[in-house]
Amino acid sequence: MSSKHDAADPRAAIAAADEALSAALDARATAVRELLEYRRLHADTYVPMTDDASIIRQARERAQSFPAAEVEAVFREILGATASLEAERRVAHCGGGFAELAARRHFGHAATLVCFSDVEAVIEQVVSGRAAFGVLPLETSSDGAVTATLNGLATSEVSICAERTLAAEYHLLSQTGNAADVEKVYGPAPALAAAERYLLTNFPRATLLDVPSLHVAAELALTDHGAAALGVDLDECAGLRTLAESVQDERDRQTRFAIVGRELPSRTGRDRTVIALAVGDRPGALHAILAPFADRAINLTRLESRPARRSGIRYRFFVEMDGHLTDRSIVTALDRVRDLCPVVKVLGSYPRPD
Numbered sequence: 001m002s003s004k005h006d007a008a009d010p011r012a013a014i015a016a017a018d019e020a021l022s023a024a025l026d027a028r029a030t031a032v033r034e035l036l037e038y039r040r041l042h043a044d045t046y047v048p049m050t051d052d053a054s055i056i057r058q059a060r061e062r063a064q065s066f067p068a069a070e071v072e073a074v075f076r077e078i079l080g081a082t083a084s085l086e087a088e089r090r091v092a093h094c095g096g097g098f099a100e101l102a103a104r105r106h107f108g109h110a111a112t113l114v115c116f117s118d119v120e121a122v123i124e125q126v127v128s129g130r131a132a133f134g135v136l137p138l139e140t141s142s143d144g145a146v147t148a149t150l151n152g153l154a155t156s157e158v159s160i161c162a163e164r165t166l167a168a169e170y171h172l173l174s175q176t177g178n179a180a181d182v183e184k185v186y187g188p189a190p191a192l193a194a195a196e197r198y199l200l201t202n203f204p205r206a207t208l209l210d211v212p213s214l215h216v217a218a219e220l221a222l223t224d225h226g227a228a229a230l231g232v233d234l235d236e237c238a239g240l241r242t243l244a245e246s247v248q249d250e251r252d253r254q255t256r257f258a259i260v261g262r263e264l265p266s267r268t269g270r271d272r273t274v275i276a277l278a279v280g281d282r283p284g285a286l287h288a289i290l291a292p293f294a295d296r297a298i299n300l301t302r303l304e305s306r307p308a309r310r311s312g313i314r315y316r317f318f319v320e321m322d323g324h325l326t327d328r329s330i331v332t333a334l335d336r337v338r339d340l341c342p343v344v345k346v347l348g349s350y351p352r353p354d
Contacts, residue, residue: 025078032082051265052079053162053351060354073105080108090114092122092131096213097188101233102164102257103135115213119148126158126260138163138258142250147306149258150318153347154276160348162259163272169246170195174221174228177241182206186217187230195230197249203228258348264325265350271324272301272352275334277317278308278343285340286317292336293321296329318347325349 052075060071083089089111093099096115103113114131116122125131136149138160153160170191174182184207185192185199192199192208199208206228211217214231221229222239229240230247279285293300302320323330325346338344 028078029082051268051351052076053265054268055079057268057270057351057354076106077108077110080110083110089133090131091133091135092116092125093135094119094122094137096215097191097232098166098168098255099135099137099257102166102255104233105166106135106162106164106259107133119146119152123152123156123158123260126262127156129262132261133161134158134260135164136258136260137255139256140168141252141254145304145306145318150276150306151316153258153260154316154318154345158260158262159264159346160258160274161261161263161265161350163256163350163353164259165254165256165353168194168248168253168255170230170232170248171245172228172243172247173218173231173240174243175223175225175240177243179203179243181226182228182243183226184209184224185228185230186211186220188213188217191217191230194248194250198244198247202244260348264346264348267324267326268351269324270352271322271327271349272320273323273325273330273349274318274320274347276343276345276347277319277337277341279315279317279341281314289317289337289340292333293319296333298323298329298333316343322352 056072056075056079059075060068063071080089089107091103091107091111092114093103094116095118100113100115103111107113114125116125119136122131122134122136126134136152137146138149139145170187172185172195179202182203183205185203186209187195189210191214192210196208199206211220214229217229218231218240221227228243231240277289279289290300290303299322300319301322303317305315305317308314308316321330325331325334326349334344334346
């Protein structure tokens, strides 16, 4: 009869898997360094890395026992860490809060995140090369597309290379985790407004204090026994305990963020393309420019207009569609549209999020 010592020890299998994982991480880092050296020796030939979206999709398809929902988070950290071997990955984002959370989830903790006050500043950082990427609010489920972002993309040389959608959730945190201790609540004005009904109902005697950012709110709550802070990322609030999750008054709100850079990703077969069109002010003009897409069975998923700040053009139309800029159907459709429109600009062509 076999003793328990003769049976395979599951801990040994775990240790072997950990060893293999460590070896795989080292192998990837080595391969990235070899690619960088190849680029240095063959400077006239640019060899791109496989795009992150394809890597993550393939990893998700291969995973069987590992929790599928966590595959992307793990690979984002690995990809971000090995990307930092090439150079510091500096990412500009707009306003902090959810934009910072979107940047962290997309690029991992190896990236250096820098906050700017408005869309124009983020785009300027990317255009100038001072940031490798930018993260901009593209659309909210409550108010629709963000005009400043659309106009900024339409008038600059940056392109959407990915997108990220987050649930717009605020959490209440404090040093003690005891609701009875809360005498004041810190948060930026938009966060306090989003959770105002909850706070007035559950903490009627607490003073609501407007501060410049969620970071400032967390720092104040860390040093004040009687304070709580509104936050958006439980993992980033070290030292604070959770009083309540999802305290915003409106449920199921989401914000879609555009990840912008200076290059367009390669075709994956599951892509999205966004364009801006300046349409002439004449009857049937919009119908005429949409017909080439319908004729080629291209699925348009979004169409909206914004006033165009340009003489002779009243409105600029923004169109989202399924497919990549290099797909033959989109190439021929855009060729026809360019014959009909004074301005056609591609704002992005990138892997469609799952």
